[in-house]
Amino acid sequence: MDFKYSGIILNKKDVGEADRIYTIFTLEAGKIRVLGKGVRRPNAKLAGHLEPLTCAEIFVAKGKGMGKITGSIVTDNLVGLKADLDSLSNIFYSFGILEKIISEQEEDREVFYLLLEYLQSAEKISVKTADKCKKDILMLGFLFKLLAEAGYCFEVEKCVLCGKKLKLEKNYFSAARSGILCGSCAKEEGGKIVIENESIKFIRIFLKNKIENLVKLSANRKNINNLKMVMKEFLEWIVK
Known part of the structure; x- marks a missing residue:
């Protein structure tokens, strides 16, 4: 199931070979932690939309375990x-x-x-x-x-x-x-x-x-x- 959040990205943490866990404070669910799969790969386009201190619309797919980010649209880059x-x-x-x-x-x-x-x-x-x-x-x-x-x-x-x-x-x-x-x-x-x-x-x-x-x-x-x-x-x- 996919969810859309209005969020402020607080921080990021590298995990695995090419992933990151992001902490985001959202309007809809408060503080959440979600996985950015493959965002550390050289050609990953999503990473630029998930920098800390960025306001964005975040799209998350939820199943078992931690939700995975499927998209992000920056609303204010500050x-x-x-x-x-x-x-x-x-x-x-x-x-x-x-x-x-x-x-x-x-x-x-x-x-x-x-x-x-x-x-x-x-x-x-x-x-x-x-x-x-x-x-x-x-x-x-x-x-x-x-x-x-x-x-x-x-x-x-x-x-x-x-x-x-x-x-x-x-x-x-x-x-x-x-x-x-x-x-x-x-x-x-x-x-x-x-x-x-x-x-x-x-x-x-x-x-x-x-x-x-x-x-x-x-x-x-x-x-x-x-x-x-x-x-x-x-x-x-x-x-x-």
Whole structure:
């Protein structure tokens, strides 16, 4: 039986003498892994339509075992994005996170459109500016929104222990508590890290706005490094 998917190709892995396994995030079935038979042969035409960071219509024949790709039509090659090394690094890092936290064969249209919007917005930024901070803040916005869509949203309005509204003081992030601790409650807690007040503001903005609106944000390297540290702590707790 043949199936047609609208997909975003995340990665590829060589197997056998001339084959590849592709990981694709699709509108219809979420994350899938399918086989590209013979795509590594010198004259294989299909390989050029299956490069990572490509949006395509994918045709898959399903029988026993893994589905096999029978055709692919590129809908967006994201050429501007592929030419920008800073953006490429961010995109493939984001793909890696998505693969770790999203299960296979689970339709999730919200995540699909979130990912598509991120790629389109990242391409616009890569064409307009060389400012790495803007590219990093967009990536972080996508990742915080992705975690929220996957059910890993955390509290950024009030202390997760006492419930009081957060003040402009020294606050802390706790991955185990899935949120922010005020200075008083943090005294008896282990495994916490400082979260800057600007970082809290950014996360609130991320969660309340569409990706396309995040391209307007500006941040300095200190803000970005603190947000990256918070993201790293949370991801390590999620995937451990």
